[in-house]
Amino acid sequence: MRFTKDHEWIELNGDIATVGITAYAAEQLGDVVFVETPEVGKVVKAGQSLAVVESVKAASDIYAPIDGEVVETQAALSDHPETVNEDPESAAWFAKLRIADPAQIDSLMDRDAYEAFLDTL
Amino acid sequence: MQPEQALLKTPLHSAHAEAKARFTPFAGYDMPVQYADGVLTEHRWAREHAGLFDVSHMGPAVLHLNSPSGDPERDHAAIAAALEQLVPADLQRLKRGRQRYTFLLNANGGIIDDLMVLRPERDDRQDRLFLVVNAGTKPADFALIGQALAGTATLTPLADHALIALQGPEAAAVFAALVPQALDLSFMQGRWFGWESHFLSVTRSGYTGEDGFEIMIDNEAAPALWTRLLEDGRVRPIGLGARDSLRLEAGLPLYGHDLDESISPVEAGLTFALSKRRLAAADFPGAARILGELADGPERVRVGLKVQGAPAREGADIATPDGAVVGRVTSGGFSPTLSQPIALAFVPPALAAPGTRLNAIVRGKPQPAEVVALPFVPHRYARQP
Numbered sequence: 001m002r003f004t005k006d007h008e009w010i011e012l013n014g015d016i017a018t019v020g021i022t023a024y025a026a027e028q029l030g031d032v033v034f035v036e037t038p039e040v041g042k043v044v045k046a047g048q049s050l051a052v053v054e055s056v057k058a059a060s061d062i063y064a065p066i067d068g069e070v071v072e073t074q075a076a077l078s079d080h081p082e083t084v085n086e087d088p089e090s091a092a093w094f095a096k097l098r099i100a101d102p103a104q105i106d107s108l109m110d111r112d113a114y115e116a117f118l119d120t121l
Numbered sequence: 122m123q124p125e126q127a128l129l130k131t132p133l134h135s136a137h138a139e140a141k142a143r144f145t146p147f148a149g150y151d152m153p154v155q156y157a158d159g160v161l162t163e164h165r166w167a168r169e170h171a172g173l174f175d176v177s178h179m180g181p182a183v184l185h186l187n188s189p190s191g192d193p194e195r196d197h198a199a200i201a202a203a204l205e206q207l208v209p210a211d212l213q214r215l216k217r218g219r220q221r222y223t224f225l226l227n228a229n230g231g232i233i234d235d236l237m238v239l240r241p242e243r244d245d246r247q248d249r250l251f252l253v254v255n256a257g258t259k260p261a262d263f264a265l266i267g268q269a270l271a272g273t274a275t276l277t278p279l280a281d282h283a284l285i286a287l288q289g290p291e292a293a294a295v296f297a298a299l300v301p302q303a304l305d306l307s308f309m310q311g312r313w314f315g316w317e318s319h320f321l322s323v324t325r326s327g328y329t330g331e332d333g334f335e336i337m338i339d340n341e342a343a344p345a346l347w348t349r350l351l352e353d354g355r356v357r358p359i360g361l362g363a364r365d366s367l368r369l370e371a372g373l374p375l376y377g378h379d380l381d382e383s384i385s386p387v388e389a390g391l392t393f394a395l396s397k398r399r400l401a402a403a404d405f406p407g408a409a410r411i412l413g414e415l416a417d418g419p420e421r422v423r424v425g426l427k428v429q430g431a432p433a434r435e436g437a438d439i440a441t442p443d444g445a446v447v448g449r450v451t452s453g454g455f456s457p458t459l460s461q462p463i464a465l466a467f468v469p470p471a472l473a474a475p476g477t478r479l480n481a482i483v484r485g486k487p488q489p490a491e492v493v494a495l496p497f498v499p500h501r502y503a504r505q506p
Contacts, residue, residue: 030155030159030160030362031159031160031161031162033161033432033455034430034431034432034455034462036431036484052431052484054431054432054455055160056160056161056164056362056363056366056454056455056457057154057160057362057365057454058434059431059432059434
């Protein structure tokens with residue numbers, strides 16, 4: 001699992017990458033009440049909005065950690081947005097991307113680097 | 122980069138920090154937006170039990186006559202007439218121990234602020250009125266009132282006082298354990314009570330739609346009262362996040378969002394706060410516009426919307442089913458009680474009837490939004506029998 005400074009996580013399996021947000025991000029958002037996942041087939045560049053999560057107070061974008069095409073989304077989140085708070089780094093994935101360039105993943109933080117980054121916040 | 126202005130702290134700031142509050146800047150104050158429970162749990166707690174809110178950022182003040190006669194009724198009439206120059210309420214006929222919700226109006230009938238006015242009970246206090254204005258508008262309101270009434274009356278901010286709100290169906294039972302006589306108050310009544318060695322100014326009012334009290338106490342004594350109330354297992358602290366979702370469900374407008382200097386009380390759906398005597402006399406700022414809107418209908422009105430899909434936030438466009446943009450959301454979010462998004466918006470009166478089907482535009486996409494009667498969640502005030 002790799003991490004971004006915007007608190008997304010990404011896990012690569014072959015050429016398919018699963019994307020979610022970290023436990024830290026879920027805690028900061030507070031109670032999630034709505035999730036908007038992307039359309040299958042959407043092509044995103046790293047840093048572009050991939051999904052939207054809404055807490056009681058505000059809407060927040062979830063950004064694509066790397067380039068790719070959306071091949072699957074987590075439909076269950078629309079009925080159970082609270083999953084984002086309950087199990088952010090496993091069950092509450094937002095989308096699976098077919099990635100164009102696996103090398104992009106190497107530029108992201110590993111768990112140790114991400115936790116060191118959290119300590120600076 | 123601008124240097125950050127130091128945020129003010131209420132006397133309860135360290136109590137919030139100990140309760141693991143998450144803070145946010147609000148109207149110049151470092152305020153708790155939520156505690157460890159989180160917004161949804163806090164919201165539901167206030168609806169089911171009793172929530173405790175630090176609202177010390179708001180602006181309590183006392184307005185008193187410069188030259189009282191000593192005749193209580195004459196002095197009340199004089200101080201009431203002075204403040205009536207700025208507001209559309211009938212303060213002269215306000216009874217002792219009663220509170221009124223009213224507005225400071227500009228010359229065009231726009232709302233400069235909404236505020237509470239309390240007439241004290243005691244004979245020797247009839248030369249004064251107690252006001253509570255909004256946090257963000259406090260300096261401007263105080264300057265306006267002070268200047269407009271200069272010579273007749275003097276406004277003194279009660280800056281050394283904290284404000285605590287206790288709200289919810291169990292609030293009365295909780296507060297009665299400290300101040301039994303507080304149960305004599307009905308909704309929109311207020312009085313002073315002793316608690317231990319302190320004076321509490323207590324009104325039966327609030328900003329959640331629930332029964333409850335708003336309590337003013339000296340800064341030094343505030344932490345003791347806060348802690349004492351939290352010792353009751355029915356009470357939990359509630360942050361500004363749930364305060365906002367509670368007032369939204371109750372259909373109560375928030376100044377700077379649902380109310381501003383361009384919006385009249387008629388447009389805002391607050392005509393209940395316009396006194397018949399004052400309307401007949403047309404002797405308040407902006408009376409011409411307000412009477413015109415009452416006769417002919419305003420151009421826009423505030424409505425409640427139940428929204429399907431993502432929450433429609435402040436600034437979201439409201440459109441008709443054929444795509445014409447006809448209004449805008451001024452407050453919107455998720456209703457924990459109804460488990461769905463709700464919003465307040467301004468739309469033309471022809472589209473304001475409950476049942477009207479509109480769309481809220483969220484991230485470019487139209488989502489169904491149906492006009493519903495306000496409040497979204499029924500009020501449960503302790504009204505006078």
